[in-house]
Amino acid sequence: MRIICTVTNDLSHDQRMDRICTTLQAAGHDVLLLGRWLPGSPPLESRTYRTHRLRCRWHSGKRFYLEYTYRLRNYLRQQTAEVICAVDLDTLLAVSFLRSPDTKIVYDAHEWFSETPEVVHRPLIRRIWRTVGRRLVPRTDARYTVGPALAELLEEDYKITFEVIRNVPEQIEYTNKENSEGVILYQGMLNPGRGLATAIEALPLLPSSCKLWIVGSGPELEPLQRIAVEFGVSNRVWFAGFTPPADLPALTAQAWLGLNLLADSSPSYYYSLANKSLDYIQAGLPSVQMDFPEYRAIHVQYDVFSLLPTLSPTALAAVIRELIDQPDRYVQLQANCHAAARDLCWEVEAPKLLKIYSDLARQVTTSPARLPARSD
Known part of the structure; x- marks a missing residue:
């Protein structure tokens, strides 16, 4: 399948998405990770999957969200994909405009977006994001988040099930540290x-x-x-x-x-x-x-x-x-x-992730679906 994952960061720090995209690419999928370019963003190191960073005039506040939603939606309309993974609510809004019978939408909740520090103490903004989530999340085809407690809360909020894909690293060689403060x-x-x-x-x-x-x-x-x-x-x-x-x-x-x-x-x-x-x-x-x-x-x-x-x-x-x-x-x-x-490693979590996408693969057509053409 061709899979497009969408985030609002500049991709340089996002180890979770790097692990996810690398795993999906290694499993035979064609993966594109979309983010945004920020002033001072470092060059990206070579990766096994494709990346693209959108450029925005605004970098924070309401103007940013409106502009990024517009630019992300328009970029996606030029692509072909069988699955689009929206990471958090700030990309799900743009992705939701592209729903079609041949394109599945996955929601990856890195956090409880409407309850983040930047949102929870602003009643109007919080109400807007809660409305967006409650209307759009139940319409997605698969959902997962980073931990069991958060999954339970999201299920209660959105009235639909969430899988858990913990944000754990790959196994590395264990080294003992000297027992002295430092x-x-x-x-x-x-x-x-x-x-x-x-x-x-x-x-x-x-x-x-x-x-x-x-x-x-x-x-x-x-x-x-x-x-x-x-x-x-x-x-x-x-x-x-x-x-x-x-x-x-x-x-x-x-x-x-x-x-x-x-x-x-x-x-x-x-x-x-x-x-x-x-x-x-x-x-x-x-x-x-x-x-x-x-x-x-x-x-x-x-x-x-x-x-x-x-x-x-x-x-x-x-x-x-x-x-x-x-x-x-x-x-x-x-x-x-x-x-x-030995338990808290990506080698344990990766099969759970691959099962979610293999289940979606059985539901889509064999040729990549072109996303709806631009109408504006």
Whole structure:
């Protein structure tokens, strides 16, 4: 089948979509991943599937969503496809205009879009996105999301079933870390609500041997740099900037502890399952996770995290100090990560993904369907 996947990011950071598209391409499908070009977007490395980035005049706010919907719809109308995968509600609207009997629509919910921090506290905008979701999601032909708790909530909201495809990495060679406090690692986007200011403010409460590596880029970079100066720890914080996904394992291997901190600012964050938490497990790296449902469920089953009950510098420093003061506990977490990594890997999730698309393949015609011609 020819499959087109649509996102609103610039494709450079999106490891989940890279894994999904690579897996589908390897299974014999013809895959195109559509995103958007942003000012400063890095060149994309060579991939096994095709990619294309749309250029927009606007990059945020209502103008962006309207423009991107228009440009995405018009681009898709020039393509042929048997399946279109819309990632989150901000691409599903454009894809829904292209429904035809010969084209199946898949909805991949990376998050509970109407309950994200950017939306949930704006009643009118939230109501619009909730209406979009409740009208369009039930009309899709297949749906999946990143975790069991979120799947249950989405099923309740949209009154239709969701499969679970966890955002887990491929298996890698496990390496033991020396049991001494050192590099504390955050990898991911520098967006509001990620607890990075808390991590910086916790450093003065920790031994001077503890360093914080922040690997990623985003709108919070400059405010975080100012906080590091304000708290006198700028020499202990390394802002590594954007790092290609292929280079992340080398940095992770140097870390002593991983961080995945989130503010309880929205239901989408509270019920999230961030890929970095699973990346840490695969790397055999103990990590601090928020005491939210998905992370607690994994911890109860595998005992791989130190759970943080509340997002504050003192609480975070206390959790980290416990690992420093209890080296046997740290070693146990390492061993548990090693055991859990055999289950929490892409090799386990990929067959579930392929089954969804193989079921769709049996429902479509043998020749790719041209999407409806432009009428404007």
